[in-house]
Amino acid sequence: MVRGFCRFLLDCMFPRTCVSCGCFTGGNLVCGLCRGQMVRADEASLLPGRCSTDVISPFLAGDVLLALVRFLKFEGGTAVVGWLGREMAAALEARPAGTCNTVIVPVPLHWTRLMRRGYDQAGLLAAEVSRRTGIPLRPRALGRMRRTMAQSSLDRGNRRNNVAGAFRLRSAGQIRGRDVVLVDDLVTTGETVLACCLALSGARPSSVAVLCAGRARMGKNKVERHDCHMFE
Ligand SMILES: [Zn+2]
Numbered sequence: 001m002v003r004g005f006c007r008f009l010l011d012c013m014f015p016r017t018c019v020s021c022g023c024f025t026g027g028n029l030v031c032g033l034c035r036g037q038m039v040r041a042d043e044a045s046l047l048p049g050r051c052s053t054d055v056i057s058p059f060l061a062g063d064v065l066l067a068l069v070r071f072l073k074f075e076g077g078t079a080v081v082g083w084l085g086r087e088m089a090a091a092l093e094a095r096p097a098g099t100c101n102t103v104i105v106p107v108p109l110h111w112t113r114l115m116r117r118g119y120d121q122a123g124l125l126a127a128e129v130s131r132r133t134g135i136p137l138r139p140r141a142l143g144r145m146r147r148t149m150a151q152s153s154l155d156r157g158n159r160r161n162n163v164a165g166a167f168r169l170r171s172a173g174q175i176r177g178r179d180v181v182l183v184d185d186l187v188t189t190g191e192t193v194l195a196c197c198l199a200l201s202g203a204r205p206s207s208v209a210v211l212c213a214g215r216a217r218m219g220k221n222k223v224e225r226h227d228c229h230m231f232e
Contacts, residue, residue, distance in 0.1 A: 034067075061215055068080050069186050085124075103137070103179070105175070107167075107184040110144045122184050143167065179205070182210050186215070
């Protein structure tokens with residue numbers, strides 16, 4: 001039993017099969033075929049809705065990216081953090097706007113979910129981007145004050161209500177006058193990061209941009225419903 005558990009842990013940390021299609025890869029996270037299906041998000045887009053916040057992302061949220069995020073979020077697959085974090089850091093550094101005034105802030109997880117999952121996937125991605133870019137991490141600048149329902153179970157209007165007021169500024173001094181890079185794993189309708197932007201605005205940051213591993217195609221504003229099951 002102990003051996004089986006260790007094997008499970010090793011498989012999560014060093015998967016030997018493709019996270020998306022399950023074929024043998026010899027240690028790579030994703031096979032060549034699936035890797036070729038991942039669609040790059042070449043340009044930053046604007047967050048849908050009420051503000052003009054940039055969404056920076058290395059990938060569009062297609063099937064393979066969603067499989068990677070699902071693996072990270074629900075199957076203990078922290079092995080993807082290094083790879084996705086590197087891609088996110090590269091996407092961020094490709095932008096000309098970086099300054100020494102920039103800080104990285106992850107979208108916070110509620111503590112009950114943190115206890116259950118054992119790790120905070122947005123926090124891990126944010127830490128990896130910080131490590132690779134040298135941009136300081138401010139992991140406790142924002143707090144999640146209440147537990148919210150899974151956004152995927154709700155329509156757009158209810159998603160907004162679900163996260164409204166869920167985030168609170170914990171440390172205005174870490175945000176005031178800064179260029180904030182808000183990190184989440186996935187942005188679909190954008191309601192979660194919009195609620196975070198609203199909380200951050202109370203500290204008067206110089207700017208806020210969103211950095212994620214994958215985002216929905218803008219124009220459609222969200223990925224198909226079956227694709228975003230249990231995600232945001
Ligand atoms: Zn594959």
